[in-house]
Amino acid sequence: GAVVSQHPSWVICKSGTSVKIECRSLDFQATTMFWYRQFPKQSLMLMATSNEGSKATYEQGVEKDKFLINHASLTLSTLTVTSAHPEDSSFYICSARDLPGHYNYGYTFGSGTRLTVV
Amino acid sequence: DAKTTQPNSMESNEEEPVHLPCNHSTISGTDYIHWYRQLPSQGPEYVIHGLTSNVNNRMASLAIAEDRKSSTLILHRATLRDAAVYYCILRDHGGNKLVFGAGTILRVKS
Numbered sequence: 602g603a604v605v606s607q608h609p610s611w612v613i614c615k616s617g618t619s620v621k622i623e624c625r626s627l628d629f630q631a632t633t634m635f636w637y638r639q640f641p642k643q644s645l646m647l648m649a650t651s652n653e654g655s656k657a658t659y660e661q662g663v664e665k666d667k668f669l670i671n672h673a674s675l676t677l678s679t680l681t682v683t684s685a686h687p688e689d690s691s692f693y694i695c696s697a698r699d700l701p702g703h704y705n706y707g708y709t710f711g712s713g714t715r716l717t718v719v
Numbered sequence: 720d721a722k723t724t725q726p727n728s729m730e731s732n733e734e735e736p737v738h739l740p741c742n743h744s745t746i747s748g749t750d751y752i753h754w755y756r757q758l759p760s761q762g763p764e765y766v767i768h769g770l771t772s773n774v775n776n777r778m779a780s781l782a783i784a785e786d787r788k789s790s791t792l793i794l795h796r797a798t799l800r801d802a803a804v805y806y807c808i809l810r811d812h813g814g815n816k817l818v819f820g821a822g823t824i825l826r827v828k829s
Contacts, residue, residue: 607762633815644806645763645819694762696817708817710755710762 603629605697607711614685614718622680622714624695630675631697636668639692639713651678685718692716723807728824731797739792739823741807746787751810753817754781754792756803763806763819766792802827 604627614620624634632653637645649670650658657670667689669681678697682689695711724742731737743752751770755763767774767781769790774781780793794801806822 605762635816637819644804644821645757647816647818650816692760696762698815707765707768708753708755710764713760713762715760 603697603699603707603709605695605709605711607695607714609714610712611715612717614716616686616718617684619681619683620685620716622682622693622695622716624678624680624697624711626676626697626699626709629697629699631678631699632675633698634672634678635696635698635708636670636678636680637694637696639694645694648680682716685716687718690716690718723809723820725805725807725820725823727821728826730826730828731794733798733827733829734796737794737797737801737825737827739794739805739807739825740789741791742789743807743809744788746809747811749811749813752781752783752787752790753808753810754779755806755808755817755819756801757806757822758803766805797825797827799827799829801825 606625606627608623634651636648638648639645647660648663651670651672653672653675659665672678692713694713696708753768754766756766757763767779769781782791804822804824806819808817
């Protein structure tokens with residue numbers, strides 16, 4: 602089945618530094634990937650839609666200059682949290698969708714990245 | 720996106736069936752009904768999805784009301800590994816994103 606690999610699974614960084622999270626579709630190509638954030642005991646909140654070869658589409662209220670998204674290939678999207686602060690500490694999850702018409706035309710999620718900013 | 724309403728939590732005994740309800744009274748004709756579940760500290764996992772007819776797969780069954788304003792996810796024999804948050808999500812056929820609601824916390828007792 603479709604597999605999405607997310608790396609790292611957890612990271613601790615100092616306040617003011619930047620952190621990059623990678624999301625890879627291992628056995629399928631994804632023109633579209635999605636980034637979510639989840640705070641403890643809350644549901645997933647969609648942050649942005651990442652489109653291969655073009656700019657990401659951010660949800661309302663999400664700062665695009667703070668959460669930089671790059672989707673340079675059909676198998677890799679990255680989320681960079683710039684100038685991280687403690688309030689950015691959260692569980693970040695990516696999702697990828699296979700190409701239309703393909704067997705795995707559904708949504709596959711990564712295992713998530715736990716970010717702690719100290 | 721059309722909204723869904725689910726109970727905050729449910730409890731089941733191991734080895735017994737579980738029926739997880741979802742109300743979606745504002746569903747449109749092109750909305751697909753998706754179910755995902757999330758185990759602690761993991762990303763969501765696909766469970767099942769359907770449009771109008773009932774659906775079965777190796778994980779669960781999805782029963783969709785005739786008017787499509789509600790649906791029920793059925794786990795035929797709950798195990799401890801089924802303890803998770805279950806999300807019922809509507810996605811428009813032409814839409815691209817999944818928007819999660821609060822979900823139902825399923826607890827399974829041994």
